[in-house]
Amino acid sequence: AALAGCGSSDKLIMGTNAAFPPFEYTTSQGLVGEFDGIDVAIANKIAENVGKELQIEDMEFDGLVASVSTGKVDMVVAGMTATDERKQSVDFSDPYYVASQVIVVAPDNTDITSAEDLKNDKTVGVVLGYTGDNIVTNDLQLAEDKVTRANRGIDIVQDVKNGKLDAVVIDSATGKALAEKNGLKIVEDPQAFETEEYAIAVKKGNTELLDKINETLSEMKASGEIEQLAMEYDEK
Ligand code: ARG
Structure with missing residues (x-):
């Protein structure tokens, strides 16, 4: 070895x-x-x-x-x-x-069109320790009981698919890849999410x-x- x-x-x-x-x-x-x-x-x-x-x-x-x-x-x-x-x-x-964060939502979701909308009692998934976790927790300051932290993006994206979560905040290219594979949609908000x-x-x-x-x-x-x-x- x-x-x-x-x-x-x-x-x-x-x-x-x-x-x-x-x-x-x-x-x-x-x-x-x-x-x-x-x-x-x-x-x-x-x-x-x-x-x-x-x-x-x-x-x-x-x-x-x-x-x-x-x-x-x-x-x-x-x-x-x-x-x-x-x-x-x-x-x-x-x-x-250069990336930024995106919001992954169900294809028929109409009430999340910006990061600000996540503060409206939405359940949001992030991956533990990713920059998205930091943004949701410290910048958007979502209530702790609304945030689910997973070890892998795919797991929380599945939760959006099966309706357990309203949204996932994750890096753009990965969010797009996972959304495409699962028939979900992406919401971008360049004003709220700085480039990384x-x-x-x-x-x-x-x-x-x-x-x-x-x-x-x-x-x-x-x-x-x-x-x-x-x-x-x-x-x-
Ligand atoms: N860009 C984000 C960060 O630095 C997520 C990176 C996740 N990378 C990975 N290989 N799982 O926090």
């Missing part, structure tokens, strides 16, 4: 939470083992650039920052928004994707890896590869 956690091995270890299509998800024939997605493709390029084999550790989203700051994984590639709070614990690469930048996290002070990551990202941006990946995986 590979030496998991050994930064100096021939493996580059990526920590992620593979329940976030189109950035990372599991499939029977993925790019790396059973893993596929935009982030997996980017991480593969980074591994190539540092001359190592990519190894993926799938874990709860909530534990990712700790796992890279303690050196259990070399980098977190997880559609992770570079927030000020997280910047206290890890170093982030240059951003590689996804970036790759490394252990504080790991400039050697961070430089390689930024080099790979800038090459992939310049060649249009990232944009292409976003389009390609959007259609999957």
Whole structure:
């Protein structure tokens, strides 16, 4: 078995939470083992650039920052928004994707057309520890008994489908992917939801890896590869 956690091995270890299509998800024939997605493709390029084999550790989203700051994984590639709070614990690469939050509702829902409407006694699902959780809890300040926190977006989106929840607040690309798969609809509210930048996290002070990551990202941006990946995986 590979030496998991050994930064100096021939493996580059990526920590992620593979329940976030189109950035990372599991499939029977993925790019790396059973893993596929935009982030997996980017991480593969980074591994190539540092001359190592990519190894993926799938874990709860909530534990990712700790796992890279303690050196259990070399980098977190997880559609992770570079927030000020997280910047206290890890170093982030240059951003590689701009997202925002969206609201997922039933196709026939007419009373939720903005984030403000969620305050009207609506039951709202978020994923524990995602930026959407933070926004619903701290910015919108929804009543605690109206908020359901799940471990995976797919679970709460199912709850919108079966009528247990009125809405889910989640990242745009993932919200769109999950809504499409489940016959649900998306409500956007750019005024309430600021843009978020996804970036790759490394252990504080790991400039050697961070430089390689930024080099790979800038090459992939310049060649249009990232944009292409976003389009390609959007259609999957
Ligand atoms: N962008 C959001 C955040 O940083 C959600 C990321 C979820 N990523 C995942 N791989 N599950 O909080």
